[in-house]
Structures are given as structure tokens and as C-alpha cells.
Amino acid sequence: MERIFIKELNENLDGKKVLLKGWVHEIRDLKKVKFILLRDFTGIAQLVALEDASKKEIFESIPKIPIESVVSVEGTVKKSDIAKRKIEVVIEKIEILAKAEKLPITLVDKGVDTGFSKRFDYRSIDLKKPKNLAIFKIESAIVEGMTNFLQKNGFIQVFTPCIMGAASESGAEVFAIKYYDKEAYLRQDPQLHRQLTIAGGIEKLYDLGPSWRAEKSHTVRHLCEHRTCAVEKAFIKDELEIERIEEELVVAALENAKQKYPEALELLGVELKIPKTPFLEMRFPKIYEILAEMGKKLPKETDLDIESSELLGRYVKEKHHADFYFVNRFPSAIKPFYVMKVDEEPEFARSIDLNFGKIELSSGGQREHRYEKIMQQIAEKKLDPKNIEWFTNFFRYGVPPHGGFAIGIERLMQAVLNLSNIREAVLFPREPDRLLP
Numbered sequence: 001m002e003r004i005f006i007k008e009l010n011e012n013l014d015g016k017k018v019l020l021k022g023w024v025h026e027i028r029d030l031k032k033v034k035f036i037l038l039r040d041f042t043g044i045a046q047l048v049a050l051e052d053a054s055k056k057e058i059f060e061s062i063p064k065i066p067i068e069s070v071v072s073v074e075g076t077v078k079k080s081d082i083a084k085r086k087i088e089v090v091i092e093k094i095e096i097l098a099k100a101e102k103l104p105i106t107l108v109d110k111g112v113d114t115g116f117s118k119r120f121d122y123r124s125i126d127l128k129k130p131k132n133l134a135i136f137k138i139e140s141a142i143v144e145g146m147t148n149f150l151q152k153n154g155f156i157q158v159f160t161p162c163i164m165g166a167a168s169e170s171g172a173e174v175f176a177i178k179y180y181d182k183e184a185y186l187r188q189d190p191q192l193h194r195q196l197t198i199a200g201g202i203e204k205l206y207d208l209g210p211s212w213r214a215e216k217s218h219t220v221r222h223l224c225e226h227r228t229c230a231v232e233k234a235f236i237k238d239e240l241e242i243e244r245i246e247e248e249l250v251v252a253a254l255e256n257a258k259q260k261y262p263e264a265l266e267l268l269g270v271e272l273k274i275p276k277t278p279f280l281e282m283r284f285p286k287i288y289e290i291l292a293e294m295g296k297k298l299p300k301e302t303d304l305d306i307e308s309s310e311l312l313g314r315y316v317k318e319k320h321h322a323d324f325y326f327v328n329r330f331p332s333a334i335k336p337f338y339v340m341k342v343d344e345e346p347e348f349a350r351s352i353d354l355n356f357g358k359i360e361l362s363s364g365g366q367r368e369h370r371y372e373k374i375m376q377q378i379a380e381k382k383l384d385p386k387n388i389e390w391f392t393n394f395f396r397y398g399v400p401p402h403g404g405f406a407i408g409i410e411r412l413m414q415a416v417l418n419l420s421n422i423r424e425a426v427l428f429p430r431e432p433d434r435l436l437p
Contacts, residue, residue: 001074007042011087013077018089020045020073021097023128024065026108034062036091038073043263044130046080046088047073058094068107068128070098116421123428123437134264135425138257139413143208145256146229149249155204155231160193162186162210166387175214175224186212189406192391194232195338195367199399203234211406216432220421221359223410225430228362232404239340239350239366242403243326246354246362247279249407250324254416270417273323280316280325284348287327290315301331301347306358313357323415327353328365337377337388340368340403354407356415364405371395 001019009018022040036047049059065071075089105114105122107129119126126132147157164185167174175186190207197205207230215222231249236242251274258265258272265272282290288298294311298304304312304327316325332341332349340350350366368374374392378385385392413425423429428437 005042006038006040006045009045009077009085009087009089011079014079014087016077017092018075018077020047020075020089022071024067024069024071024100027063027065027067029063034059036062036065036071036073038071039128039130041133043085045085046083047075047091048078048088049091054091058091061094062091065094065096066100066102068100068103068125069096070100071096116423120423120429120434121437127427131267132424134261134267135413135417135419136427137261137264138268138417139409139425141257141260142253142412143229143409144260145253146249147206147208148256149252150206150231153204153245155206155233156202158194158197158202158205158207159209160187160190160197160207162190166390173213173215175212188213190228190230191232191404191406192338194230194404195399195402196391196394198232198234198402199394199397203400204232206231218432220423221411221414223422223426223429223431226411226426227409228406229409230404230406231364232402234400234402236366236401236403239328239352239364239403242364242366242405243281243328243352244278246364246405246407247275247277247324250354250412251275251277253412268417272416275322275324279354280320280322282312282316282325282327283329284327284331287312301333303330303334309355309360310358313355313359316355317357323356325355327355337374337381337383338367340366340373341377350403352405354405356412359411359415361411361415362405362407364403366401366403369395369399369401 003019003021006020020038022038024036025039025044026037028035032051034049038045038047049062051059072095073091074093075091078088078090080086080088103125105118105125163179164187167185174188177184177186189211190209194205194207210225210227212225231245233245254272254274291298291308291311294315296308296311298308316322329342329348330351332347335349335351342348342350352365353360354362368377374395375385378388410422410425413419414422419425
């Protein structure tokens with residue numbers, strides 16, 4: 001008999017024999033009737049054994065099966081008014097494939113939450129919770145929605161290096177690694193190599209992969225290792241073209257998740273709202289004025305701090321009834337050398353962040369493609385041009401106007417699912433005090 005998944009069980013199978021495999025999620029012993037809630041990757045089904053109808057050895061063995069044991073069950077589908085799915089499976093044969101020991105953490109909600117630290121100590125067990133599975137189903141659909149959108153619109157997937165011979169941004173936040181007899185670094189962002197790929201003639205590209213930041217931060221929004229969907233496009237008019245691409249990408253991702261896994265969203269109690277486009281855009285220096293009116297005075301040429309981000313997110317929600325919004329024209333003084341300044345207002349840069357409330361989801365904008373301007377900005381930042389020659393030299397040979405962004409997968413998940421901690425959107429989080437499992 002061929003195995004079927006729990007999601008395939010329906011009333012049309014009434015009276016048919018089936019083979020199910022999965023984990024024993026819960027056992028209910030009511031003396032004359034015994035229930036097993038069986039869980040697989042697709043859902044939970046109710047299995048039943050009756051004292052008068054079932055084999056004695058099967059009936060008596062059920063209460064002795066440890067929770068989370070892996071079993072194979074043959075039985076007959078039967079309609080039921082009391083089962084959640086309106087069907088149940090009458091057990092005719094059960095085989096234990098892997099017997100579980102007593103669990104170190106509980107998987108059934110009993111009103112007491114296991115702390116994050118212990119949950120992640122036993123993460124492989126913690127992941128068995130249906131709500132956790134739901135998170136990663138949605139994450140998969142969001143990434144699928146992104147890639148489908150990009151492929152449909154002519155972007156090709158590329159793979160840029162994760163090991164760098166030089167720090168891509170500030171050296172203080174990089175992980176140094178031994179690379180044969182040299183020191184190398186884990187990348188902070190794949191952007192510079194995306195730009196070099198544009199220089200190589202690949203005009204529309206995206207890169208899915210990990211990045212690392214050596215920040216000793218324990219906030220609910222930071223990770224040492226995170227994943228991004230990074231997009232770059234050549235021959236753009238300005239950074240507003242990048243905004244239009246990014247907002248369409250986000251909408252496509254959310255629509256795919258909503259369509260593909262409505263039951264997962266329901267389990268998490270999330271109503272996934274599809275935002276209207278175009279997204280609202282907020283610009284400097286107007287942002288300074290808004291914050292000042294809200295009691296927060298930031299000096300010019302200053303980036304948004306945590307409090308400012310919270311206030312700006314609240315302002316956008318109250319005044320514009322929006323969650324997603326772009327922040328544009330950051331002060332050029334706080335941006336890296338490769339960001340294009342506004343020619344007519346050089347104190348501001350064509351630099352954009354996409355935010356959801358107080359959460360920064362991505363950074364991007366238009367890059368500086370003119371070699372002379374790049375070298376001028378390197379001098380302004382007091383950087384050693386020789387350390388960046390591996391990147392800048394290629395701009396001497398003709399690079400088109402281009403721009404892009406890198407959107408954090410886990411940050412987007414935290415925002416749209418209202419997760420209390422970004423680590424819930426990571427299978428095995430890497431943070432300052434955690435390197436295992």
C-alpha cells in the first residue's frame with residue numbers, strides 16, 4: 001500500500017484503506033476508546049481504536065507509545081462528526097519505526113512557554129510544533145514568490161562569493177576567517193560583486209544567499225547570520241525605478257504566501273494584508289522636521305536611531321495608514337562611497353531603505369557608476385584607494401547607471417507575521433552566544 005499524506009485525507013475516502021506515516025503528536029486514553037493524533041509535514045489527523053472493534057494487542061499498546069515516536073499506521077477512513085477534519089482513521093495495524101525518549105521540552109501548548117534559550121538548545125524538537133512549521137512554509141512561499149517575480153521579469157539568478165579578500169563595508173563588523181595562509185572575511189553584503197556583475201554585462205540579476213555581521217547585539221531584530229534576496233538592475237533612470245521593482249517584489253511574495261498556505265496563516269492567527277502600490281516614500285530632510293514635531297530632534301547628517309525609527313513608523317501608520325514605506329535621500333555623509341549623491345543636492349544621497357513600521361527590511365538605491373565620482377567619494381571618506389582597487393578599477397571600462405537592494409528574508413518574515421523575535425524565522429539561529437546546534 002502506498003503512503004498518503006494527511007492533507008490528502010477527505011470524506012471521499014470514506015471506507016477506503018490508507019497508509020499513514022508520521023509522529024505521534026498526542027494520545028488520548030478514554031478507556032473504551034483511544035485516540036492518536038498523528039502529525040506529518042502536511043497536518044494532523046485523528047486515529048481511533050475501539051475496545052470492541054480493534055485487536056486487543058493494538059488497543060492495549062497505544063497508551064504505551066511515547067509521544068513523538070515515529071509510526072506507520074494502516075487503517076480505514078471513516079466519517080466523523082466529532083473529528084476536526086470530519087474524518088478519522090480506524091487503526092488496523094500500527095508499527096513503531098522509531099521510539100522517542102521523554103522530551104526535554106514540551107510541544108503541546110499548556111499555557112507555559114518554554115524560554116527562547118532552551119527552545120533553541122533543542123531546536124530540532126522545537127521545530128516539530130505545527131506553528132513553527134507554518135512559519136517556514138510561509139517563508140518558503142515568500143522566497144518562491146520573489147524568485148517567480150524576478151524570473152518572470154527577466155532577472156537571472158547569480159551566485160556571488162561569500163568569502164571576501166577585503167571587508168566590503170566597515171571592518172569592525174566582519175567575521176575574519178583563515179583562508180589558507182591569508183586572512184579573509186565572511187561577506188556583509190553581496191552588493192559589490194553584484195555591481196561587478198553588472199559591469200560584466202549581466203543587466204538584471206538577483207542573488208539569494210547568506211550574509212554575516214559581527215555585531216554583538218542581542219536585540220529581537222538582529223542576527224549574526226541572515227539571508228537576503230539581493231537584486232541589481234542596469235540602465236536605470238534613478239533610484240525611484242528601484243523602489244517600483246522592490247514594492248512589486250514584496251507584493252508578489254506576499255500574494256504567493258497567502259495563496260499557497262492559507263491554513264498556515266490561519267494557524268498563526270495572521271491576516272496577511274497585501275499592500276497597495278506605490279508604497280509611500282518619506283525623504284530627508286523632511287523626516288527631521290517630522291521627528292522634531294514628535295519631540296525627537298536629530299542633528300543634520302545623522303542616521304535614524306531606534307527611537308526615530310519607532311516614531312517614524314508610528315507617524316506613517318497614523319497619518320497614512322500604511323505599514324510599508326520607503327525612506328529616501330539619506331544624508332550622503334553617512335553613506336558608503338559607492339552610493340550616488342544627488343548631483344543638484346550633493347548633501348543627500350540616492351539611498352533608500354524599505355521599512356515596515358519600525359523595522360528596516362532592506363537598504364539600496366542608485367549606485368555611483370562614474371569612475372571619477374567614485375574616486376572623489378573615496379577621497380572624501382578618507383579611504384585608501386588601493387584597498388578598493390579590486391572593485392573600482394572596473395569602473396574605468398564603462399559601467400551603466402545601475403542600482404538595487406537587498407531585502408532581509410527573516411526581517412520580512414518578522415514584520416508580516418508579527419513575530420516577537422527574528423530568531424523564530426530562522427531554523428538554527430546564529431547569534432553572539434550561540435553557534436550550536
